[in-house]
Amino acid sequence: MIAEIISVGTELLLGQIVNTDAAYLAKNLADLGINAYFQTVVGDNVNRLKEAITIAEGRSELLIFTGGLGPTQDDVTKETVAYHLQENLILDDTALANIKSYFELSGRKMTENNRKQALYFENGIGFPNRNGHALGTFIEKGEHLYLLVPGPPKELTLMFDNEILPFLEKYLGGSRQSLVSKTLRFYGIGESELVTKLDYHIKSQTNPTVAPYAGDYEVTLRLTASGTDENSCVALLSEKTKEILEIVGDYYYGEGHNNSLVKTVGNLLKEQHKTISAAESLTGGLFQSTLVSIPNSSDYFMGGMVTYHESVKREVLGVPAAIVQEHGVVSEACAMAMADRCREIFQTDIAISFTGVAGPEALEGEPAGTVWIGLSQKGKNTKALKYRFMHNRTGNRERSVMQGLDLIRRSLLE
């Protein structure tokens, strides 16, 4: 089964809204094991919509239309598809009654054009809209299936989850396999290097498939297995995961579509009952803000300082003036002193420090992107590591935070 999503709406062509509907439907189609090779966006225009339908019929079996089911004169999807198929639309009495009572209750006059929202294919089926008024509808004709769903995301997602997904699963039932996916997450390796190292697994991929994606300073691999049942898929995924981690396991920090490095670190801190604080210069609070982005981070995060100005490093945090004079603030000695003083002041098990050059300008003769990260831990020697990042100002700061999180993760796993 090959599907194509046809999004109807001039607002999409003008960039006034982002096409989240297409992503939502596409993900659900993928989960159903339905392939999709193209998506199309077309405006609220009868002739161009007809053109899009004809093209899609030539390359796809299931055509899914989003948008253009509303009451206004530029909502043309239902009428255009019906005319194209030479199929009748009929009124759904329940839907019409709902529209009428909505207008009565809100004290507004129901204009005649609202009636068309209750139309569905006479030889097909209608799907109720519990977050709005426009019915969804489906019809099979010739070699094609046509599914029309409303454009407003709230209406679409509720209708799809509650009505259309069960319908499609049943409708397509016999013909499809189980599909199970998992996401492996890596930090500290670029996409191109990961892909090169896993060349064999990516090129020879059939089942599971292995798809790399570059995220924000991290890379993920999406493994998707198909089989007759879920258990066989899970087994295939486990085996492939093992093979992959034998090669690039050193960069692997966890799995899960919604996982992140900061969540992984937070969970480790919680498990080990350890507390953390931070002293930040170039990152300016971004590390701590990233920790706080996770609910219940108060279980392990106490607080910290942003020592942006050099005088604050000395006078408030208490880095010895001699260190700043002799080594500068972009130095191993300063990073270590910052971490040690921070741990003392905030009385935590771990303290991390960031000092360096965010850019765009150089500092103390060090180029933009030079960063020292210090780590002070109870019962361990304090250390500081030097990095040279090659992003812009924002990127260098964000990357420093990721690197800091990874340092802590590795240290907690030691």
Add this chain to the structure above:
Amino acid sequence: MIAEIISVGTELLLGQIVNTDAAYLAKNLADLGINAYFQTVVGDNVNRLKEAITIAEGRSELLIFTGGLGPTQDDVTKETVAYHLQENLILDDTALANIKSYFELSGRKMTENNRKQALYFENGIGFPNRNGHALGTFIEKGEHLYLLVPGPPKELTLMFDNEILPFLEKYLGGSRQSLVSKTLRFYGIGESELVTKLDYHIKSQTNPTVAPYAGDYEVTLRLTASGTDENSCVALLSEKTKEILEIVGDYYYGEGHNNSLVKTVGNLLKEQHKTISAAESLTGGLFQSTLVSIPNSSDYFMGGMVTYHESVKREVLGVPAAIVQEHGVVSEACAMAMADRCREIFQTDIAISFTGVAGPEALEGEPAGTVWIGLSQKGKNTKALKYRFMHNRTGNRERSVMQGLDLIRRSLLE
């Protein structure tokens, strides 16, 4: 001129990412007065990409491709378009040197597949990528224009704003009138309220056009004037700006496509030679990190504290224990004490504090979104204001930062 955006990426067809690139480009095309009747999404597949190109050539003049410019074997856009056009790709020495030095400096091995990111059309032009490695490129051939831009939104938007937009404006220049745009920025008013208040100006718009956009906790209006020359456009824009600010001037904080509330505050602090520090609880360093996102923020930002845990508020920052006991940490008294103590410790002209409930859970009987912001200023009475935001955890924290910036802006303008 009719344009068509062709988004290349299997991850779009699988619904793993949302096509924000298409919306971004579509909005910019609309602003340039370029029509668009279709958008296409196609996977990382040479034959289907060729099919999409052929269809698009039949109905559009400017074809814009996003994605598929990276180093991996499933990045096929540049090669496929070049083959289709029978045009040569050549290496850009600067881009290649940048890629090499990036790998050298980051201590990683540059694999051979990275070279192709530095390719551009021999008979066209290349656009540098300042947030990544893959060059953009443009070529005119026969009746069509082909523009290829990278898929990662950070790379695309920077390249488009800084390189491609000026290029397109100049390239299309001869055939069209002068177009001048300006962006007015507002904080503290919702899009629907702004639109309602400016109903007349938006509905009666012809020249300049007035387009509202809802940004992150702010609203912008993009005014675009057309005329025979730039001067007449600028005059039209000034007049319309005056009319608009008479109505909603109280929410206006500045103009400019790349402006922001934090830049406005930074400039005011610099002009008035004032220094600032911050004590943050629920925002967790986000306010300070936002200040630091602006280059040269060290001119006015000294540093601050993240007092996440209650004990840190007392023992490190020095909020009197009696205040915490009597009023709790989500209180006017705590916010004021935090700001005062912060200004004392960091010796700044202004100190701001944030304490409240980020969510999702309530705290001290206050619902998520309850936030106190304190402001301590040299020679003025310290004050604290209470807000109730209705976003999620991240949103409540981000909105608090924006509100804090606006408080400081208004205070500096008093």
